[in-house]
Amino acid sequence: MVAAVAAVAAVAAVAVVDNAPIIDLHNVVKQYGAGESAIFALDGVSLSIYPGEYVAIMGASGSGKSTLMNVIGALDIPTSGEYYLDGIDMASLDENQLAIVRGRKIGFIFQSFNLIPRTSALANVELPLAYQGIKMKERRLRALKALDLVGLSDRLTHEPTELSGGQQQRVAVARALVTKPALLLADEPTGALDSKSTADLLDLFDLVNAAGRTVVLITHEADVAARAKRIIRMRDGKIIEDTAKVLA
Amino acid sequence: MNFFEMVRFAVRGLVANRLRSALTTLGILIGVGSVIILVAVGNGSSKQIQDNIAKLGTNTITVMRGGGGFGARAQSRNTQGKPLTVGDAVQLSDKKSAPNVKQAAPVSNATSVCTNGSSSTTPASFIGTWPSYFEAKNTKVVKGTYFTNDDVTEGRRVAVIGKTTASDLFGEENPIGKVMRCGGIPFTIVGLTETAGSNGFLDGDSLIISPITAVQRALTGYGNISSIVVQAKSAKVQDQAQIEIESILDRSHGISNVNSRDYRLLNQASLLATTTSTTKVFTVLLGAVAAISLLVGGIGITNIMLVTVVERTREIGIRKAIGARRRAILGQFLIEATILSLVGGVLGVIVGFIGSNFMIVGVKPVIVPSSVFLAFGVSVFIGLFFGGYPASRAASLRPIEALRYE
Numbered sequence: 001m002v003a004a005v006a007a008v009a010a011v012a013a014v015a016v017v018d019n020a021p022i023i024d025l026h027n028v029v030k031q032y033g034a035g036e037s038a039i040f041a042l043d044g045v046s047l048s049i050y051p052g053e054y055v056a057i058m059g060a061s062g063s064g065k066s067t068l069m070n071v072i073g074a075l076d077i078p079t080s081g082e083y084y085l086d087g088i089d090m091a092s093l094d095e096n097q098l099a100i101v102r103g104r105k106i107g108f109i110f111q112s113f114n115l116i117p118r119t120s121a122l123a124n125v126e127l128p129l130a131y132q133g134i135k136m137k138e139r140r141l142r143a144l145k146a147l148d149l150v151g152l153s154d155r156l157t158h159e160p161t162e163l164s165g166g167q168q169q170r171v172a173v174a175r176a177l178v179t180k181p182a183l184l185l186a187d188e189p190t191g192a193l194d195s196k197s198t199a200d201l202l203d204l205f206d207l208v209n210a211a212g213r214t215v216v217l218i219t220h221e222a223d224v225a226a227r228a229k230r231i232i233r234m235r236d237g238k239i240i241e242d243t244a245k246v247l248a
Numbered sequence: 249m250n251f252f253e254m255v256r257f258a259v260r261g262l263v264a265n266r267l268r269s270a271l272t273t274l275g276i277l278i279g280v281g282s283v284i285i286l287v288a289v290g291n292g293s294s295k296q297i298q299d300n301i302a303k304l305g306t307n308t309i310t311v312m313r314g315g316g317g318f319g320a321r322a323q324s325r326n327t328q329g330k331p332l333t334v335g336d337a338v339q340l341s342d343k344k345s346a347p348n349v350k351q352a353a354p355v356s357n358a359t360s361v362c363t364n365g366s367s368s369t370t371p372a373s374f375i376g377t378w379p380s381y382f383e384a385k386n387t388k389v390v391k392g393t394y395f396t397n398d399d400v401t402e403g404r405r406v407a408v409i410g411k412t413t414a415s416d417l418f419g420e421e422n423p424i425g426k427v428m429r430c431g432g433i434p435f436t437i438v439g440l441t442e443t444a445g446s447n448g449f450l451d452g453d454s455l456i457i458s459p460i461t462a463v464q465r466a467l468t469g470y471g472n473i474s475s476i477v478v479q480a481k482s483a484k485v486q487d488q489a490q491i492e493i494e495s496i497l498d499r500s501h502g503i504s505n506v507n508s509r510d511y512r513l514l515n516q517a518s519l520l521a522t523t524t525s526t527t528k529v530f531t532v533l534l535g536a537v538a539a540i541s542l543l544v545g546g547i548g549i550t551n552i553m554l555v556t557v558v559e560r561t562r563e564i565g566i567r568k569a570i571g572a573r574r575r576a577i578l579g580q581f582l583i584e585a586t587i588l589s590l591v592g593g594v595l596g597v598i599v600g601f602i603g604s605n606f607m608i609v610g611v612k613p614v615i616v617p618s619s620v621f622l623a624f625g626v627s628v629f630i631g632l633f634f635g636g637y638p639a640s641r642a643a644s645l646r647p648i649e650a651l652r653y654e
Contacts (some may be wrong), residue, residue, distance in 0.1 A: 075569060075648040093278045095644075096573050101645075103571015114651070118264035128570040130253060175570065 020087060022182055022214050023049040023072055028081030030067050030237075041067040041080065043237035050215065051182070054209040056228035057218045064237040065218050066187060068199025072107055072216065073185045074098050076189055086182055103132050107176025111188035113168040115160040121147060121171045122156040128179045146174035150204060173204055186217040190224055202227050258583035265556070267477065272552045273592040276627045279545020280596025280604060283538045283623035288604045289612030290534030294527030295614050303518050304643025308384050309490055310514040311336070311497070312474040322654045329510020330501045331464065331472035334460065337378075339496050346496060348489040350479045356460050357474040358467040361429040362417065369416035371409075372454035374430070376463025384479035387457070392424040393440035395459055403461035408439035411457030411498035430456070433466040468614075486515060538619070542626055550634040551629060553585060557638040558653075564642045577643040578636070585635020587644070589628040589636055597624055 012208045030042035041064045049055055059065040070076035071083065074090060086105055093101065108114075115124050125143040135143075147153055150170040150186070158170055169189060176184055190198040203222065209229075210216045217228065225231050233241035262269045313332050338353035340346055356376035361368055375381070379394055395406045407428070411614040414423040414437075423437045435458060444452030454623055464470050481488035490513055494506075557564075564577055597620055642650060 068647050073569070076646060086289065096575075098622075099568060099571055099573045102569060108569050110651075114562075114569070116264075116563055116566060119260065123260065129565070130257070131567070131571045131573070131576055180569070 008047070016025055019050065019124075021048040021079070022051045022086050023047065023216070024082075024084040026073060026082040027069075028078045028083060028160045030064075030071060030076070030128060031079040040064075042071065042081075044081070045237070045239055047232070047239065047242075049214065051214055052209070052226075054205070054229045055217070055232060056230070056235060057090075057216065057232045058220060058222075058225050058227035059234035060220065061205050063234040065234050067237075068234065069187050069216070069218050071183060072183075074102050091164060099131075103128055104179060105182050107179060107181040107184045109172050109176050109184070109186040109189045110142045111171070111191040113160070113172050113192070115168055115171055117161075118159055120157045120159055121152060121163065121174075122246045125175045125178050128175060132179065142178055143174070146178040147171070149177065151172045161222070164197070165193050165198060169197065169201055170204070173201070173208075177208065182214060184213055188218055188220070190219065190221065198224070251579075254579040255583055256304050257576075257580045258587060261580060261584050262587060268552070268556060270275060272549065272556075272588045272631075273595065274630060275545060275548045275552060276589060277599060278590025279548070280543070280593050280623040280627050281599035283542045283636050284597065284600025284615060284620055285603045285608070285613060285618035286534055286538040286541065287531075288600070288615045289608050290531045290538075290609050291616050292608075292613040293348060293367045293611040294524075294531050297523055297527050298520065301523055302313070307480040307486050308386075308515070309478045309480065309493065311340075311471070312479060312512050312514060313475070314510065314512060318334045327404060328368050328517070332474075332476055332511060334339070334473060336497060336500060337473070337476045339500060340476060340493060341380075341494075345484045346489065346492040348485040348492055350481045351380040351384055352476055352478045353378040353384055354460055354473045355475045355477055355493075356463050356468050358430075358463050359468055360431040362413070362428045362435075362456065364417040364426065364428045364556040367414055369417075369454070372450045373415050374458075374463070374467075376458050376460035380458060380479075381457065381477055382432050382502055384477045387444075388442040389439035390442045391422075394439055395457075396402065400459040400461055403457065403465055403513040404459060405433060405462045405466065406438045407435040407456050407458045408441060409437055410441050410451075410453035411443050411456075412451050412453040413456055414440055416454075432465050433472065437460070471645045476635065535619075538623075542623060545627065546630040549589075549630050553634040554633065557581065557642055561642050561645070561650050564639075564645070565653065566645035568643075568650060574643045578640050581639030582632070582645070585631050586628075587638070588635070589631025592631070593624045593628050 020145075025045055025047040028042050028045045029040060031037045032041060043064070045064075045068060055108070057065045067076065071078050072085075074085065078090075079084060085101065088101065090098070090101070090199075091216070102108075115121075116127065122140075122143055124138045125146055129139040129142060144153070144156070147156060150173050152167060152170055152174065155167060155202060163171065169192075185203075190201060193201065205215055206227065216226075217224070219225050228245075230242070230244045232239055260327070311332060314329065332354075334354045336498055337352050340352035354377060357375060358374040359370075361370050362374075362375055363369075378400055379397055381387070382389070382394055389408055392408070395404070399406050407426075409423060417423065417428050418426060423440060426437050427434045428437065433551055440456075441453070441455060444455075448492075460473070464497055476487065478493055480486040493513065494509075497503075497511055498506075498509070515525060525567075600620065600623075601615065604615050605615075645653075
């Protein structure tokens with residue numbers, strides 16, 4: 001475990017120590033439809049998350065937590081409000097710049113793993129580096145390291161269908177970490193996993209966070225949220241509760 | 249992401265979807281190959297017909313009895329006018345009055361049942377003529393000999409027969425030197441003609457050619473003859489030869505008004521022109537069929553390309569989520585489509601070329617180069633457009649929309 005922690009620290013050399021928030025949302029609104037039938041998936045959300053935090057966002061389905069995650073991850077664009085990611089005004093970026101930000105600053109983990117089908121674990125992990133234009137040799141090296149970190153060194157050539165759900169999600173974690181992102185975003189990462197895989201994955205998140213990386217995860221399971229240091233509850237597109245745990 | 253990298257991604261994408269890639273390639277292959285072969289068959293059959301007509305001799309002119317046209321007047325001309333005679337053929341052979349005529353031969357058509365023991369046959373044409381007929385009509389004897397002018401003078405009952413007649417009467421035996429009876433009269437077979445094939449109406453090998461004197465004495469009588477075959481010195485002087493024939497016959501038949509001629513001329517060149525335009529229609533028809541198959545093939549390619557992109561919309565979403573730019577995604581899909589189209593197209597051309605080496609329903613296909621370029625160009629264009637266009641649409645989706653796509 002000590003070796004693993006050291007490895008995480010090596011992969012995750014995040015050098016953010018100042019007090020500027022990594023995620024800064026001001027009165028963000030996401031509206032679907034218009035007029036009478038308008039639905040507010042996000043109804044004026046303001047939120048600041050600082051580097052190194054471990055945040056769980058909870059809420060019933062339809063509470064707007066997934067929309068919030070999509071906005072934070074720059075996968076979706078809010079209807080109004082301001083969003084600064086690591087100090088960058090996201091509204092000022094075009095398509096391409098958003099893609100670059102997603103590639104460099106954010107690591108995504110999805111409930112349904114979202115690995116590229118019929119492509120080996122190694123190739124899947126190399127992919128984000130390839131899109132950043134990193135040379136093949138370095139790419140290979142970093143991908144091997146990331147897969148080693150999640151404990152899948154012996155599954156490099158396996159395709160997603162040849163891996164268990166837990167293994168697939170660990171490949172996804174390796175893919176998310178390989179770019180050394182400032183922020184790890186996980187949308188119901190344990191939703192499709194058994195309890196053993198869930199525990200393994202959460203241990204991995206703890207390591208990542210311990211190495212100084214910001215982790216935001218969305219879940220509706222209380223025991224998963226309990227691992228986080230700060231819990232945000234949502235209902236009807238609004239934050240209704242925001243509690244930071246006192247560290248033991 | 250550089251170009252080389254995109255090509256690697258594209259190849260990886262194709263290999264990851266082997267079956268679909270193979271099927272797409274196959275679709276393009278069949279589209280291109282079938283168009284090439286189909287057009288080649290059309291072209292080949294039209295070439296074949298032209299060759300067959302050329303085989304009949306392109307610089308021959310046939311003089312037939314009766315004026316041109318239809319109706320009562322033409323009919324009365326046909327029956328009232330002076331018939332063609334051997335004398336006319338002799339005059340047309342005259343080197344002084346017809347310098348552009350190489351040779352002429354009278355043709356007397358007989359109808360008769362010929363027998364050899366219990367075997368019998370009715371030849372499609374039983375011709376009494378002179379030896380010059382063989383050259384004028386481009387009819388070759390491959391076994392035995394031609395009959396000679398001497399045979400004509402002496403009225404010897406000898407015959408050159410076609411393959412069908414020979415097999416009808418003698419089966420597999422060599423017919424040379426054997427005797428057959430036509431209308432009860434014995435004819436000795438001296439030669440066997442080269443296989444002519446069928447022209448669609450008549451079996452060109454169901455044939456007997458004998459000296460005109462013998463045919464007239466034995467079967468038709470010494471009266472009129474059916475036609476005169478004239479060979480011009482070359483295709484170039486055919487028109488002059490035709491004028492000479494007309495002036496000689498006008499004189500001997502006492503015709504002053506060209507509209508009341510009691511004979512007409514049929515030349516191979518005009519026949520060739522007619523059939524060429526006929527075969528052109530045929531080629532156009534096959535071309536239309538080919539165009540339809542290309543269209544159907546194109547729709548097939550379109551379909552697979554569209555399905556491919558739609559099916560991979562989610563994958564596009566994943567790629568965008570992990571930092572792929574629009575250009576990288578579009579590039580990958582375009583290169584995939586290019587590789588599929590090019591490989592399918594090239595294989596289709598190869599299959600087209602190989603397929604065109606075989607006889608297809610009795611026709612030797614002859615490849616039309618423009619069909620190769622057209623088929624190749626159209627399918628590659630369709631592949632690129634319908635691979636590229638939906639990919640560009642998918643690549644401009646917001647990642648969350650693409651990710652939600654099921």
